[in-house]
Amino acid sequence: MATFFGEVLDVASRAFDADDDDEDYEEKITQASSPILRWSPGIRSELKQSQDNVLNCSLLLLAIGPAPTGFVQSYVLSEEYEDIGVIISGLTSKDNNSFQQSLHTDKSCFVYRLKRRPDIVVCQCNARVSAEQAFHWTEKLFSNIKKSCVVILASTQSTEYKALEQNQTIPFMKCLCSSVFTEKPSCDYLPQPNTVSELPAAVLNHCQVHSIPAILYMAYLDSVHIDAASMKVFLPVLDNTFLKEVSKVNGKAEKSVKKLVELNTIQNPLYI
Amino acid sequence: MYVGCPNTPTDFKGYTLVLPAVSVGNVGQLSVDLLVTTLGLVRVGYLHSDCVLPVCGNDAFSVGKDTQGSLVTTTEVYYSEEKKIVVVQQRAPHVKGKQNEYCTSLIEWIQSYQFDKVILLTSSYSHERLDSQIQGGRLRYLATTALQQTCEDTLQNELKWLPLERRESVWGKSVGDSKQEDIPEQAKDVFIPGGGIAKRLFVQGCKENIPLAVLLVFCAEGNNVPDALTLTSSLNQWLNLLPNQSAGTPLQQWKMPNSWNLLFGSTYDKTIY
Numbered sequence: 001m002a003t004f005f006g007e008v009l010d011v012a013s014r015a016f017d018a019d020d021d022d023e024d025y026e027e028k029i030t031q032a033s034s035p036i037l038r039w040s041p042g043i044r045s046e047l048k049q050s051q052d053n054v055l056n057c058s059l060l061l062l063a064i065g066p067a068p069t070g071f072v073q074s075y076v077l078s079e080e081y082e083d084i085g086v087i088i089s090g091l092t093s094k095d096n097n098s099f100q101q102s103l104h105t106d107k108s109c110f111v112y113r114l115k116r117r118p119d120i121v122v123c124q125c126n127a128r129v130s131a132e133q134a135f136h137w138t139e140k141l142f143s144n145i146k147k148s149c150v151v152i153l154a155s156t157q158s159t160e161y162k163a164l165e166q167n168q169t170i171p172f173m174k175c176l177c178s179s180v181f182t183e184k185p186s187c188d189y190l191p192q193p194n195t196v197s198e199l200p201a202a203v204l205n206h207c208q209v210h211s212i213p214a215i216l217y218m219a220y221l222d223s224v225h226i227d228a229a230s231m232k233v234f235l236p237v238l239d240n241t242f243l244k245e246v247s248k249v250n251g252k253a254e255k256s257v258k259k260l261v262e263l264n265t266i267q268n269p270l271y272i
Numbered sequence: 273m274y275v276g277c278p279n280t281p282t283d284f285k286g287y288t289l290v291l292p293a294v295s296v297g298n299v300g301q302l303s304v305d306l307l308v309t310t311l312g313l314v315r316v317g318y319l320h321s322d323c324v325l326p327v328c329g330n331d332a333f334s335v336g337k338d339t340q341g342s343l344v345t346t347t348e349v350y351y352s353e354e355k356k357i358v359v360v361q362q363r364a365p366h367v368k369g370k371q372n373e374y375c376t377s378l379i380e381w382i383q384s385y386q387f388d389k390v391i392l393l394t395s396s397y398s399h400e401r402l403d404s405q406i407q408g409g410r411l412r413y414l415a416t417t418a419l420q421q422t423c424e425d426t427l428q429n430e431l432k433w434l435p436l437e438r439r440e441s442v443w444g445k446s447v448g449d450s451k452q453e454d455i456p457e458q459a460k461d462v463f464i465p466g467g468g469i470a471k472r473l474f475v476q477g478c479k480e481n482i483p484l485a486v487l488l489v490f491c492a493e494g495n496n497v498p499d500a501l502t503l504t505s506s507l508n509q510w511l512n513l514l515p516n517q518s519a520g521t522p523l524q525q526w527k528m529p530n531s532w533n534l535l536f537g538s539t540y541d542k543t544i545y
Contacts, residue, residue, distance in 0.1 A: 011399060011492070011493070012493075013295075014298070014493060015295055015301075016296050132325070132367045162534045162538045164533075166538065176329070176330055176343055177341055178343055185341070189330055192530040193329070193530070193531045193532070193533050194330070195329040195363075196328050196329065197326060197327045199326075201328040202326035204328050205328055205346060208343050208345050209318045209320045210275075211278065
């Protein structure tokens with residue numbers, strides 16, 4: 001494309017990446033590892049004993065991102081729980097993995113189960129799963145979990161939200177659900193033309209294609225770092241049938257929220 | 273790859289399959305949106321594949337003010353029994369490096385379901401046109417030998433469409449270039465810059481003897497709705513999808529879905545000025 005001053009610029013297309021024509025690229029497909037799922041020894045023996053290698057699970061709660069995982073940590077995992085598994089994906093040879101999600105190169109997502117309600121499985125996904133890995137990550141997670149209700153919590157920037165009138169109080173929440181989900185959602189549907197991508201979309205698509213009742217709650221936040229409001233925007237999710245008796249809005253949750261916000265602020269002291 | 277919705281037909285023998293390629297201006301995908309919305313096609317299944325990036329949203333084809341909570345996923349399949357047409361809509365780009373795998377899976381699906389003919393809707397960079405292509409119509413087509421046997425007369429003589437001009441590579445053929453030798457004669461020197469998987473699918477379609485046509489318009493990035501209207505109207509001239517009585521401009525003939533609102537982003541807060 002020639003410009004006003006006569007120099008020729010490469011034209012970029014929003015739809016089409018010129019690299020895609022490079023056939024050699026196929027050999028350079030990401031060197032990062034594909035997702036690996038490891039269950040704890042207790043779960044492995046449970047799976048062996050079950051009929052079709054499937055965990056007994058009536059609700060799978062998946063939290064993706066700092067605000068949703070903070071919310072689940074405070075309000076759902078406030079009582080006793082056990083680690084039952086881990087999914088690691090996207091590790092390259094240069095990454096170090098701490099298994100405690102304390103390094104910025106950590107790529108592990110942990111799976112927990114409440115001791116009082118072992119049919120509720122919680123997956124905390126604080127590490128970023130790339131869009132290319134999302135499909136296989138989802139297949140791994142659902143390889144031993146079938147026929148349960150799925151609740152996905154995710155968040156994104158409020159600037160991603162497209163609407164004719166921007167009169168929502170931020171933060172706010174919208175939802176999308178699979179066609180076999182029968183419960184009443186706790187908030188409004190995400191209006192057109194907004195879309196959801198990456199891991200939350202991959203999980204919801206999997207549930208839609210395999211007729212699993214699932215709902216995705218997407219929070220639109222205005223702060224880059226997590227704060228109390230960003231986590232509390234998910235409170236209406238606790239009206240879900242399975243979560244009602246599990247979660248209690250009590251002082252312990254407030255303390256946990258405060259602690260998480262403080263931890264985050266210490267790591268980011270530039271703007272207080 | 274194909275997962276059907278519960279209680280839907282699975283026999284598409286003799287149907288026409290229309291697919292979009294993710295290409296410059298997203299013209300093929302916009303075209304499919306028009307087809308599905310105007311013809312009221314019904315979802316019959318999904319193309320569940322790891323070769324396409326994940327995306328989902330709400331009720332892409334509603335018209336008017338209703339917002340139902342009906343989920344749409346990355347790649348979905350719609351059909352009409354009356355028009356004997358199956359249409360695929362793809363809403364996200366391919367995963368880098370997986371285009372060949374996607375084309376192979378697509379060809380296998382096409383062969384197993386025995387579609388009568390396959391039409392790929394795509395577009396190509398208008399700035400890459402030859403001098404001879406700058407004047408005249410912006411529509412071009414390519415057809416495999418298998419399709420030429422049944423449709424060449426309609427396309428060239430009745431509709432008077434122009435076949436895409438062949439272009440030899442400016443770099444010439446290098447010695448021992450095995451990739452070039454693999455390509456069947458009918459697919460040699462095909463050049464569709466910005467066309468997405470169009471060339472790959474056409475080459476594989478020639479090798480596997482699929483009755484495949486590639487329909488493209490030359491365009492640039494921008495407001496590509498008029499390009500989509502051109503492509504869809506041309507397709508309609510061939511397949512006669514709309515009732516004959518619907519006269520008028522393409523803008524009047526084709527309905528636009530709600531997912532086309534705010535194509536260029538949200539409105540801005542005017543109080544900042």
